[in-house]
Amino acid sequence: MTSVNLKYKPLGAYLIEAGIVNSVQIDLALNEQQLSQRRLGEILSGWGWVEQQTIEYLIEKIVLPEQQTQNNKFDDSEINLYRNGSEFGQESLAIVPDANAISLLNLNTPFRKLEFIVSARKAARFLLTVVTVLVLLSLIGQFNHYFLPDYPFRELFAQLTNVDEEVNFPTLYSASALLISSALLAIIAYAKKSNGERYVQYWSALSIIFMILSLDEFLGLHEKVIVPLRHTLKAGGLFYYTWVIPGTIFVLICLLSFMRFLAALPVKTQRLILIAGSVYIGGALGVEMLDGYYAQMYSNDSMMYSILTTIEEFMEMLGIVILIYALLSYISSFMKGV
Incomplete structure (x- = not known):
């Protein structure tokens, strides 16, 4: 079969x-197609941007007739789908008798753009290193506190490195990491609003939630309600x-409210956010319950209790590292406008 290399108006241009x-x-x-190998029509319809029937109608009634007009000197059976990049970087769409085989091609149309040069992998590796160091220092400080003889600055070191204390190095890191998450979510929300995309309110709401979590982490606001509630x-x-x-x-309400939003995310981002949330909530709520049980039954002033709280805080920190990685990956892979 002979291929015919002709330049045609991209299908994406018709949709725009x-x-x-x-x-x-x-x-x-x-x-998303490069990552998932799914058809673009399936992706667009899955995200709720275009109905599959709309794409098929456009191809049948407009795209193919125009291309057939340009190509009427060739036999239809000899026309194949191909992608041809011009010297200006524009990609072209060749016609094909099977409408389902037509792909949407990249349009290099100018739009609002902010260069983002942070590597998601390197950022996550750096943050994970910081978390590991903080956790090890906390365990060393608590071990010194409970098992070693007193020495200068022993208690100060234990207090400044204890992941379960407020207003110290681990707390400052955790609050900062939550604030970074809030900022990344705000950047995504702003970009999506500027480009007229969907789910802006969800990204914005998440940004606000993480800003509040950052403030709570630094000030320990949730701990002030424990005794009155108890x-x-x-x-x-x-x-x-x-x-x-x-x-x-609150977590259950958020989960129910954001289910539709989560379902619309790319598979990789969706999976990472669910993992991040599971790890973070597993520590913040699950292990926290074990902490409370142990504190009531035994004591909150022991090495065993310190180990439990360290596990809790480590899970929270790890969850935020995964979230930051997910957001940076989403920005770099799925948001060329950011």
């Missing part, structure tokens, strides 16, 4: 001219640290 999608959405779909609810055991009750309710 019809006001169905914009150039950024096509770029995002192309990036007396009011007469709670104990796994709910000895009683803030976990409203905390669990």
Whole structure:
């Protein structure tokens, strides 16, 4: 079969001219196609941007007739799909009798752009190193506190490195990491709003939530409600640290509210965010319940209790590292407009 190399107007241009999608959405779909190997029409319809019937109708009624007009001197059976890049970087779409085989191609249309040069992998590796150092220093400080004879600055070292204390190095790191997450979410929300994309309110809401979490991490606001709630609810055991009750309710509300948003995310981002959330919540709520149970049954002034709280804080820190990696990867892979 002979291939015919002809330049045609990209299918994406038809969709943009019809006001169905914009150039950024096509770029995002192309990036997702490279990762998932799915058809672009399936990606666009899966994200709720274009109905599959709309694409098929456009191809059948507009795209193919125009291309057939340009190509009427050739036999239809000899026309193959190909991609041809021009000297200006524009990609062309060749026609094909099977409408389902037509791909949306990249349009190098100018749009608002902010260069983002942070490597997601390197950033995650750096943050994970910081977390590991903080956790080890905390364990060393607590070991010194409980098992070694007193020496100058022993208690100060233990206090400044204890991941379960407030206003020290681990707390400053955790609050900063949460604030970075909030900033990345805000950047995504701003870019999506500028490009007229969907789910802006979800990205914005997440940014606000993580800003509040950052403030709470630094000031320990949630711990101030433990005693009043405990007396009011007469709670104990796994709910000895009683803030976990409203905390669990809040998590469930967020999960239900953001289910549609999560389902619309690219598979890689969706998976990473779910892993990050599971690790973070598993530490913040799950291990926190064990901490409370141990504190009530035994003591909150022991090496064993310190180990439990260290596991809790490590899981929280690790969850945020995974989230930051997910957000940076999303920006670099799926948001050329950022």
